[in-house]
Amino acid sequence: MNLKFIAAHSWLTGAGSLKSTWMYMISSMGFPLSLLFIVGVLSDGALLPYALVGGLVSVVATNGITTMADLGMFKFEYMYKDLIVTSKASPIDYMLGVMLADLFWSLPAIAIYFILDIAFGILTPYAFVMSILVSVLVLLSTASLGFVLTSLVKHQRFVWAITGMLSLAMMVFPPTFYPYKYLPHSVLLILSISPTTPAAVLMQGFFGLAPTLWYMLYILIGETILLFLIAKYLTVWRER
Numbered sequence: 001m002n003l004k005f006i007a008a009h010s011w012l013t014g015a016g017s018l019k020s021t022w023m024y025m026i027s028s029m030g031f032p033l034s035l036l037f038i039v040g041v042l043s044d045g046a047l048l049p050y051a052l053v054g055g056l057v058s059v060v061a062t063n064g065i066t067t068m069a070d071l072g073m074f075k076f077e078y079m080y081k082d083l084i085v086t087s088k089a090s091p092i093d094y095m096l097g098v099m100l101a102d103l104f105w106s107l108p109a110i111a112i113y114f115i116l117d118i119a120f121g122i123l124t125p126y127a128f129v130m131s132i133l134v135s136v137l138v139l140l141s142t143a144s145l146g147f148v149l150t151s152l153v154k155h156q157r158f159v160w161a162i163t164g165m166l167s168l169a170m171m172v173f174p175p176t177f178y179p180y181k182y183l184p185h186s187v188l189l190i191l192s193i194s195p196t197t198p199a200a201v202l203m204q205g206f207f208g209l210a211p212t213l214w215y216m217l218y219i220l221i222g223e224t225i226l227l228f229l230i231a232k233y234l235t236v237w238r239e240r
Contacts, residue, residue, distance in 0.1 A: 002093045009089075009097030010104070013070070033109070039177045047178055049122050053203045054176030056113045060135045061170050061196050063106040064142025065163050067099045071150040072159030074098070091147070091235050099143040110135075122207050130206040134199050137224045141195040142170070144227035151236040169194055176200040181210055192216070195223050 035058065039051040074080040084094050117123035149162055174197040180188060191197040198216035205212025 001096075002089055005087075005089045005093050006097045006100065009094070010100035013098065013101040033112075035171070035177055049120060049207070049209055050175075050179055050204060051177045052113060052116050052120060052122070053207045053209060054178075054200045056110065056117075056131060056135065057138060057196055057199045057203055058171045058176050059106055059109045059113065060138045061142050061199075062167070063102050064099070064139055064146055065166050065170070066102045066105070067095070067143045068146025068150050068166070069159060069163050070098055070102060071095075071147060072153070075150065092232050095143060095147040095231060099139065103139070117207070122209070124208075127206045127208070131203060134202055134206075134220070137220050138195050138199045141220070141224040141227045142166075144224075144231035147231045148227070148235055170196045174200055175204075179210060180204060180213075192219050195220060195227075198223075 033055070036048075036051045036055050040048045071081075074084075081094070089097075114123065114128070117127075146163075146166075150159060153159055153162065174191050174194050175183060175188070176196055180201045183191070188197070188201070198220040201210075201213050201216045202220065204210040
């Protein structure tokens with residue numbers, strides 16, 4: 001793993017461009033915060049703590065999905081990937097560089113959710129530490145999935161379509177903005193195919209909103225490892 005390349009790439013395409021493209025940072029907050037508002041209004045505030053906890057998962061998952069969109073732009077529009085392929089950087093170096101670059105855009109939204117958690121009195125040191133752990137796993141799993149899918153598509157328009165479907169599958173259906181106890185156990189297990197489901201279930205437990213289902217942690221870790229290995233060994237890196 002080339003840490004120097006990852007750091008340089010993430011700075012070049014992420015933090016280094018924040019000053020000139022700061023409006024994208026604001027727009028990236030729109031979807032998770034709009035869902036938070038809708039849930040708060042429709043439930044008369046009863047489900048707001050769940051939406052605050054799940055919103056953090058949603059922001060991190062959005063970051064992973066956005067990685068797919070950027071990878072598509074670099075591949076189809078800018079031909080930037082062709083340059084990286086000729087270098088000594090590995091596919092994983094490239095993926096992690098883009099993933100961390102996009103993470104810079106998500107930091108304000110992540111900070112807002114933590115501030116709201118403090119304001120509502122549900123954030124504890126334990127919940128903070130465990131939420132960071134879960135967020136890292138979600139970030140790696142979603143970015144790995146996006147990296148593999150981007151390598152398989154042949155046009156940028158397919159990337160936009162896939163990101164839209166992934167957003168729906170990973171942030172609306174799973175119990176990110178509502179209690180997981182609303183779902184039958186069989187349905188919960190089916191939805192666990194998305195990394196956001198075990199992440200949201202774990203977060204509700206860590207924040208004291210529901211019992212902690214520890215087997216969901218094993219599911220999330222397993223999915224993250226599997227998707228990362230697929231991204232490392234099965235990604236179409238050099239086009240024929």
